[in-house]
Amino acid sequence: MIQREAHGGIPMGEIENCDDGKTHLDVDYAGTPEQYTCFGNRLLYLPNPEIHPVLEHDHIPKAYSAPHYCMNETITYKRTIPSFGGHRPVWPQYGEYNYLPTQRWLHSLEHGAVVMLYHPCANYNEVVHLKDIVRNCMYRHIITASNDLHQDRPLALLTWGNRMFMSKFDAPIAVKFISTYANRAPETTTKNGGYSMGLTQPAKKVSNEKDNKICEKFTQIYSL
Template sequence: MKLIILSSFWLVLYSFWFTGCKGGKWYGKWFPYPPGAEVTSPVDKKPGYKGRVPMGIKNSNCDDGKTNLTVDWDKSADSYLCFYENLKDYMPDLYVQPILQCDHIPRGYMPEHYCMHTSIVYRDDVPTFGGHRPLWPRYGEYQYLPPQRWLHSLEHGAIVMLYHPCADPQEINKLKGIVTNCLYRHIITPYNKLQSQRPFALVTWGCKLMMSKVDHKIAKEFIMTSALQGPEKVSTDGQFDYALLRHAKILTDENDSTICPEI
């Protein structure tokens, strides 16, 4: 994993940290689980591509986009509303630099598709890869969309824009404008697990850019270099649309042949 601090004009490498072998023993992280670890969310053994539950097929016994949705989201308004007393903690700060963080994903890694009777819990507050639901969401802006859905969009190469509900409204609209004018394959949703220091995040497969204040140049560069890099080159719109507010508009074509054509 690497951590990069970004300024308005330069991408500056801030620090690296590595864990590895010491005395012949491995002290770093295991992927996806340590040897012998008990997996609490077993893989569904159903017919599918390379043993996975098939994606994009509505099935009331697995995932139809309507049943058991509270497994991922209890539909609480806390997910998308801000309490007034918390507003001051999420104000943009010019002195807090953006951070780019990327995870090393082994080649050949294929995330599992889990049916709705299985709970999916991620180790990171803002995951960039992992198992998810078989039905991926339609592209666009949501009142709220849980990570169990938008991680599937990342796998297809989409950009996911996350913002804390208490983030500055002008900054939210600024970042929305960048994302919606860069590519069709995007998801926009509030996300209350973002830290107050950096209440904005752009997420792609394996990488996330976190910001206190939206920097147009850095956000655009991240999108242009990181979008459409998912392991599955699927541009087809999804089937899940619960709490969808606005469907994404096609800019160039469904494949986003030109990224950020209007900005």
């Protein structure tokens, strides 16, 4: 992984001979169903009320500027599930994917989005309930399966610099995380991205593209 300064001199968005969001995508993801298919024992991923959520915060220096990397380079991360770091110039369209590689959704985090990850073997009802919260909290969201999650906590929410891992769906905790940490990133771009491989459900506006009112519907319900 080549370190560069201030986006490595590469601007965001579609760039000829670098990243158009449509070609050479197999560098990050070949499009195979293995990434979003459960091959294990679903019983190992059942929600457990005795396993509490874990909230993590990464220290991001104020002067930090995430570099952009063209498709001729492989991007790796120190953490299995990072909350910041280098990524591709073209960010994804907001919404739900069968699978979206880390190199794409990290760019969404940098734009203030919330990302929901769930293990393919996670309990179906738990996943559905958390998806409903994410979809209805803000327009700028990404939902995708991820085999990187542990069986103890097969659900996760991420924003720029923050991660929360959960064993079971908890609406107040999810709403509080999104309300507190989403839309607080270094870039405020609201324009939809040009990557859409695997997109199954485009995001719908909740308040507006800027997400001025995050989780308004749920904060009233849970008195947060």
